[in-house]
Amino acid sequence: MTPAAPRLTAPTAGPLAAGGHGDGGVGWELRLPRGRTLALSRRPLVMGVLNLTPDSFSDGGEHLDPRHALARARQMLAEGAAVIDLGAESTRPAGRAYGAGAAYVPAEEELRRLLPVLERLRAETDAALSVDTRKGVVARAALAAGADLLNDVTALADPEAAAAAAESGCPVVLMHSRGDVADMASRAAYGDVVAEVRAELAAALARAEAAGVAREQVILDPGLGFAKTAAHNLALLARLPELATLGRPLLVGASRKSFVGELTGAPPAERLPGSLAAAAWAARHGAAIVRVHDVAATVQYLAVDAAIAAAGAPAP
Numbered sequence: 001m002t003p004a005a006p007r008l009t010a011p012t013a014g015p016l017a018a019g020g021h022g023d024g025g026v027g028w029e030l031r032l033p034r035g036r037t038l039a040l041s042r043r044p045l046v047m048g049v050l051n052l053t054p055d056s057f058s059d060g061g062e063h064l065d066p067r068h069a070l071a072r073a074r075q076m077l078a079e080g081a082a083v084i085d086l087g088a089e090s091t092r093p094a095g096r097a098y099g100a101g102a103a104y105v106p107a108e109e110e111l112r113r114l115l116p117v118l119e120r121l122r123a124e125t126d127a128a129l130s131v132d133t134r135k136g137v138v139a140r141a142a143l144a145a146g147a148d149l150l151n152d153v154t155a156l157a158d159p160e161a162a163a164a165a166a167e168s169g170c171p172v173v174l175m176h177s178r179g180d181v182a183d184m185a186s187r188a189a190y191g192d193v194v195a196e197v198r199a200e201l202a203a204a205l206a207r208a209e210a211a212g213v214a215r216e217q218v219i220l221d222p223g224l225g226f227a228k229t230a231a232h233n234l235a236l237l238a239r240l241p242e243l244a245t246l247g248r249p250l251l252v253g254a255s256r257k258s259f260v261g262e263l264t265g266a267p268p269a270e271r272l273p274g275s276l277a278a279a280a281w282a283a284r285h286g287a288a289i290v291r292v293h294d295v296a297a298t299v300q301y302l303a304v305d306a307a308i309a310a311a312g313a314p315a316p
């Protein structure tokens with residue numbers, strides 16, 4: 001008989017008392033199933049991306065075999081990821097960088113890719129497991145299989161997804177986007193991108209609340225690369241504190257995205273240095289979670305960045 005895999009535990013977060021994170025006392029405690037919590041502050045947690053897809057833009061096909069996916073999840077937890085984000089449908093937009101964009105995946109196929117990995121991972125870890133889906137039927141099945149959070153790039157556009165989130169009471173990431181994979185590039189037209197994304201996130205939050213989702217369980221995300229040009233992504237990062245005024249924790253996903261490639265000429269697999277610059281900037285400007293492919297490098301980079309910042313802070 002093979003021995004049971006070791007039970008992995010998420011890194012423990014510190015107290016949420018004022019100043020407890022050295023971040024001016026900004027903190028949130030989100031409720032997870034089974035009485036667990038996820039403590040967030042402006043010193044961000046790292047969310048590791050686990051793409052169970054054949055066609056994701058930077059790592060498609062690498063973790064299609066559930067054994068490879070599980071090994072990758074265990075590795076990311078050991079490297080310091082506080083959340084694993086499992087996605088079984090690529091949301092790669094159509095456009096110059098990615099060709100025709102991701103193909104629609106029927107719910108049955110999405111669940112066939114997702115559930116074996118989610119169930120095994122749930123059995124061996126208490127770490128927070130998030131599911132990146134826009135389909136209510138997938139969200140429901142994932143929550144029943146032990147998922148802790150929903151991450152929805154359509155901000156709960158499917159009423160069934162909103163109902164699943166409301167009924168379960170789980171935390172939800174509401175991400176900003178416009179249109180779908182086929183037309184989002186043509187919808188990247190803004191006067192003031194930061195003001196418009198802020199207003200559209202506020203509206204998404206209000207819609208979620210009207211559907212029964214508790215405001216204190218919501219995380220907001222500007223959706224870098226979704227209906228955004230490189231210039232829009234840069235403006236959103238530069239003015240991230242304006243989004244923080246919505247009063248909810250922010251998640252930022254810049255990892256390996258095409259704007260890093262546009263700025264540097266690097267292909268997706270070589271975008272780690274640029275991704276670290278974006279993660280560090282997001283960390284210093286109010287992100288509560290950074291969603292990344294390269295967990296070990298990001299954890300190390302952010303630890304040193306935070307230590308330098310703390311060393312320069314006035315003594316208490």
Ligand code: HH2
Nearest residue numbers: 056057090091092173175221223224253
């Ligand atoms: N980006 C991607 C997918 N899901 N979710 C949130 N909340 N924020 C993001 O920025 C975000 C996301 C795209 O990255 P990836 O999952 O690596 O690619 P693909 O959609 O091709 O699978």
